[in-house]
Structure formats: structure tokens, C-alpha cells
Amino acid sequence: MSFIALSSGSLPCKISNRAQHIDNESKEKSSSIYIYCKPIKFSIMKKIVILSLLFLFSVGSYSQSFNLKKGLKSIAKKVLTTEQETTNETADAQAVEEAEPFIPNKDLTFTPAEAIDLGLPSGTKWASYNIGASKPEEFGGYYAWGETEVKEVYSEATHTFKSEKTDLDLEDDVANIKWGAGWRIPTREEIQELLDKCEWTLDTLNGVKGQQVTGPNGNSIFLPAAGEYIDSEVTEIGIRASFWSSTRNRYTYNAVLRLYLENSMEGCAHFNRWNGSTIRPVTK
Numbered sequence: 001m002s003f004i005a006l007s008s009g010s011l012p013c014k015i016s017n018r019a020q021h022i023d024n025e026s027k028e029k030s031s032s033i034y035i036y037c038k039p040i041k042f043s044i045m046k047k048i049v050i051l052s053l054l055f056l057f058s059v060g061s062y063s064q065s066f067n068l069k070k071g072l073k074s075i076a077k078k079v080l081t082t083e084q085e086t087t088n089e090t091a092d093a094q095a096v097e098e099a100e101p102f103i104p105n106k107d108l109t110f111t112p113a114e115a116i117d118l119g120l121p122s123g124t125k126w127a128s129y130n131i132g133a134s135k136p137e138e139f140g141g142y143y144a145w146g147e148t149e150v151k152e153v154y155s156e157a158t159h160t161f162k163s164e165k166t167d168l169d170l171e172d173d174v175a176n177i178k179w180g181a182g183w184r185i186p187t188r189e190e191i192q193e194l195l196d197k198c199e200w201t202l203d204t205l206n207g208v209k210g211q212q213v214t215g216p217n218g219n220s221i222f223l224p225a226a227g228e229y230i231d232s233e234v235t236e237i238g239i240r241a242s243f244w245s246s247t248r249n250r251y252t253y254n255a256v257l258r259l260y261l262e263n264s265m266e267g268c269a270h271f272n273r274w275n276g277s278t279i280r281p282v283t284k
Contacts, residue, residue, distance in 0.1 A: 104234045104276075105150035108132035108141050112179040115283050118215025120197055124190050124282050126213075126221050130243075131178055131279040137208035139226035142234070142276030145244055145254045148174040150276075154229045159274035168246040175281035186282040188247035188255040191268055195257070200266055209238045211259055211266065221280075225259060229276025242269075242277040 111134060113127040130140030132150070141150045146161030146168060161172065168185060170176045175183045186194075194213065203212040203222065210224040227237035245255040249270055256277055258269040271277060 102234070102237070104139070104229060105132070105141050105152075108150070109134045110178040112183060113281075116215075116219055116221050117217065118194075118198060118213070118219050118221070119217025120193055120215060122190065122193055123284055124186070124193065125284065126186075126194070127183070127281045127283075128221060129280075130224075130226075131175055131281060135206075136222040137205040137210070137224050139224055140278055142226075142229035143174055143244065143279060144276055145248075145273035146172050148172070148177050153232045154274060154276040155231050156272075156274045161273075166248045173246065175279055179281060182283045183281045184283070185244055185246040185279055186257075188245045188268060190282055191243075191245050191255070191257045195266060195268065210241070223259060223280065224278075226278045228271075234276075242271050242275075243280045244271075244277045248273070 110132065113129045113133075115125040116128050117125050129136045129138060131143070132141030133139065142154070143150065144154055144159050144161065146163065146165075147159070151158060163172070165172070167187070170184065173184050175185050197216060199214045201212045201214070203210060205222050205224070208224050210222055212220050212222055214220040223241065223243070225236075225238050225241045227234045227240065228242050239260070241259045243257040245257065245268075247255045249255055254271060254273045256269055256271040257266070257280075258271070259266045
């Protein structure tokens with residue numbers, strides 16, 4: 001049997017619930033404490049706490065040791081809590097790694113959404129979710145401007161809509177084609193009204209980052225940060241998003257509602273018309 005001997009002064013006898021040995025042959029309190037050490041696996045942080053406890057028990061008076069014990073119990077509790085949190089974070093990270101990878105334009109559905117009246121002056125009502133989605137937090141499909149079907153590569157070479165129209169007609173409007181009469185892609189002016197008349201707040205819905213848009217009447221819609229489909233890759237998911245307008249700008253650029261979650265910005269911007277963006281329809 002092996003023991004560790006520590007100089008302790010007038011320490012209380014109870015040190016370990018497993019094994020301890022006190023020199024009872026002397027009438028005075030023993031100046032050494034013997035603790036039987038079994039081979040137990042400890043993490044580095046637990047070892048530090050235990051060694052600190054043993055060392056501090058070897059100095060000072062009984063009252064000082066008592067106070068130190070209370071303090072060290074608190075430290076030990078914090079260390080163990082931190083270790084548990086680290087374990088939980090590791091488990092969460094592993095769960096994310098094991099989660100199914102994101103595949104864009106998969107399992108799209110085309111059931112028309114609820115029309116949300118935000119109390120806008122124009123009377124425009126905004127859909128509660130994107131084209132191709134079935135819930136507000138779902139991304140739905142990514143579409144190039146003027147195209148009505150999704151694809152795997154979004155580039156100038158794969159862009160099929162060659163018209164020089166300044167505004168999309170209903171036969172070129174994917175919202176009208178997929179959801180039926182009454183639904184359409186919003187104009188630039190309708191996007192600007194949403195920007196000017198509503199309150200915008202960063203939010204997370206069922207684990208998806210985006211912005212909550214609250215109208216003058218208190219009703220709201222959620223716009224998910226679905227990123228942007230450029231070439232063969234969706235980039236910036238959870239960081240930004242673009243939603244097409246039906247309005248063409250100059251050259252190869254068209255107007256989009258763009259969200260920047262990193263710096264809490266939103267605005268009407270320009271985007272290459274052959275890139276893939278999500279679509280949030282409107283109706284009257």
C-alpha cells in the first residue's frame with residue numbers, strides 16, 4: 001500500500017472518504033496526513049484542483065484551511081461545469097458534422113403560402129415563405145432572373161433568359177407559374193416599400209438565421225439567410241441572402257432585396273441576373 005505524506009499543521013482529520021491514516025500514537029494532533037492513493041484517471045483540470053486542495057491543506061491554521069476548503073469547492077465546481085460545457089459543445093459539433101449535408105434545390109414543393117398583410121400603404125401582401133419552400137425558415141429554390149426552373153450551375157453560359165425586357169411579364173414570372181394567378185415576384189418599388197415602412201430585426205427561426213420583418217400593423221414575415229447560388233455553389237448561408245425583384249437595371253444587373261446579417265444591413269442592391277437567388281412572392 002502506498003501513501004502520500006503532507007505537512008499540515010492543525011488540519012481536520014477528514015480528508016478522503018476512501019482511505020486515510022492519522023497518527024494516533026501522539027497526544028498532540030498529527031503534523032502529517034496520510035492519504036491512500038488508488039490509480040484513478042483524472043483529467044488535467046481535475047488533477048490541478050486536487051493537487052491545489054492537498055497543497056493548501058498543508059499550510060495555515062484550521063480556520064484558514066476551512067475557508068480555503070470552501071473556496072476550493074467553489075473552484076472545483078466551476079472547473080467541472082466548464083468541462084461539462086466543453087463536452088456538450090464537442091457533442092454538438094459532432095452532431096453538426098454527422099448531419100446531412102445541405103443540398104440546394106432539393107425536395108421543393110409549390111403549395112402557395114399564406115398572404116401576410118403587413119399594413120403597407122400600397123396594400124401589397126407578402127408571402128409567408130419562399131417559392132419552393134413549405135415553411136418560413138426553408139430556403140426554397142434558387143432561380144436565375146427570368147428563369148422558371150432550378151438547375152445545378154448558375155452562370156452566364158447557362159442563363160437561358162435572353163430577353164431585354166425591363167420588367168418580367170407574368171409568363172416569365174416563376175411565382176405566377178408555380179403558385180398561380182395573383183402571385184408574382186415583387187417590383188423594385190415594392191421591395192423599397194418593405195425596406196422603408198417595416199422594422200427589421202436579426203432573428204433565428206428553428207435554427208435558421210435571418211431577419212424578422214414587422215409591418216406597421218404588427219404582422220411580420222421571416223426572411224431566411226439562404227445565401228446566393230453562384231456557379232455551382234451556394235455561398236454565404238446564414239450570412240446574407242438575395243431575393244429577386246421583377247425589375248431589370250442596367251447592363252447585366254437586376255434589382256434584388258439583399259440582406260447582410262453580419263452587419264445588420266438590408267437594402268436594394270444589384271446582382272448578376274444569371275446568379276441564383278431565392279424568391280419571396282407578393283400579391284394584392
